[in-house]
Amino acid sequence: MQPSLLLASRVSESFHQRLRARFGVIEAASADFDAAVAALTPELAGDIRIVVAFGSTRMPAASLARLPRLELICCLGSGYDGIDLDHARQRGIVVTNSPAANAASVADLAMGLLISSVRNLPAARQYLEAGRWQGNAGERMPPVRGLGGRRLGICGLGAIGLNVAKRAAAFDMEVGYHGRTARPEHPYPYFESILRLAEWADVLVVCLRADAATYHAIDAAVLRALGPQGFLVNVSRGTTVDEQVLLEALKNGWIAGAGLDVYEHEPAIPAELFRLAHVTLTPHIGGATLEAAQEQEACVLANIEAYAAGQPPRTPVPL
Numbered sequence: 148m149q150p151s152l153l154l155a156s157r158v159s160e161s162f163h164q165r166l167r168a169r170f171g172v173i174e175a176a177s178a179d180f181d182a183a184v185a186a187l188t189p190e191l192a193g194d195i196r197i198v199v200a201f202g203s204t205r206m207p208a209a210s211l212a213r214l215p216r217l218e219l220i221c222c223l224g225s226g227y228d229g230i231d232l233d234h235a236r237q238r239g240i241v242v243t244n245s246p247a248a249n250a251a252s253v254a255d256l257a258m259g260l261l262i263s264s265v266r267n268l269p270a271a272r273q274y275l276e277a278g279r280w281q282g283n284a285g286e287r288m289p290p291v292r293g294l295g296g297r298r299l300g301i302c303g304l305g306a307i308g309l310n311v312a313k314r315a316a317a318f319d320m321e322v323g324y325h326g327r328t329a330r331p332e333h334p335y336p337y338f339e340s341i342l343r344l345a346e347w348a349d350v351l352v353v354c355l356r357a358d359a360a361t362y363h364a365i366d367a368a369v370l371r372a373l374g375p376q377g378f379l380v381n382v383s384r385g386t387t388v389d390e391q392v393l394l395e396a397l398k399n400g401w402i403a404g405a406g407l408d409v410y411e412h413e414p415a416i417p418a419e420l421f422r423l424a425h426v427t428l429t430p431h432i433g434g435a436t437l438e439a440a441q442e443q444e445a446c447v448l449a450n451i452e453a454y455a456a457g458q459p460p461r462t463p464v465p466l
């Protein structure tokens with residue numbers, strides 16, 4: 148009998164077919180992992196050896212415990228913060244991610260959010276909708292400072308951060324960064340803390356891995372240091388930013404605006420954010436390009452094939 152695999156996130160048809168060729172694929176009956184696991188009969192749950200899902204899928208110990216023969220969790224994407232890693236470690240469950248597979252895609256979106264923020268795209272649309280664009284010589288939206296020459300502070304110079312830096316250079320921006328360690332092999336100035344980076348930068352782009360060390364790394368002090376002309380873009384995880392403090396900052400003009408793809412309690416978004424015209428919001432679509440999906444799925448397949456052949460996983464995450 149083929150080992151069972153629980154597919155908890157949407158994937159391409161070709162990937163689905165390849166999984167079906169080797170495993171008994173059980174599709175999650177709900178977009179919520181807990182509900183999907185709760186909906187399985189004990190027999191089905193007892194057969195599952197592999198879970199494939201986006202790494203932001205919340206997989207708490209209580210649900211993982213209902214899969215007693217689980218051996219491998221493969222994350223589509225770079226993050227794996229949704230998984231109770233202590234539980235995985237204690238049970239010897241191997242966890243893999245797809246490092247760098249979606250870095251270009253996420254960096255593209257970061258630039259999109261950056262341009263949208265700096266050039267006021269949500270407000271521009273509202274301006275049109277309100278019928279304020281009248282005649283050729285009529286009222287125009289006030290000019291703003293362009294991107295060229297602005298200082299871009301990257302929090303986290305991993306694969307995504309490096310792709311952001313490359314794109315920013317094409318926009319004639321100055322790049323600096325903060326990360327766990329300095330990376331002298333890259334030409335950008337290193338700042339010893341996010342606070343120092345925020346003092347220097349006009350725009351902060353957050354590309355941090357979510358863990359205990361980066362929880363609420365963007366706090367009141369950082370936002371105040373970024374200042375009333377500054378913008379925040381977050382394409383990493385919502386937990387890296389204190390969302391309540393960010394709301395205060397946006398409402399009270401501590402910063403000029405924000406572009407957000409990720410939220411602290413996804414998929415819930417504070418309703419107040421929708422009322423702010425200087426905020427661009429997207430529903431965690433950083434990695435949602437066909438190219439990224441293809442690379443992520445190839446990486447998951449390589450890990451699953453190694454597992455099926457009794458070999459070490461290709462891209463395990465540290466447990």
Ligand SMILES: O=C(O)C(=O)CO
Binds near residue numbers: 223
């Ligand atoms: O790679 C990931 O984990 C993502 O969430 C991309 O947005």
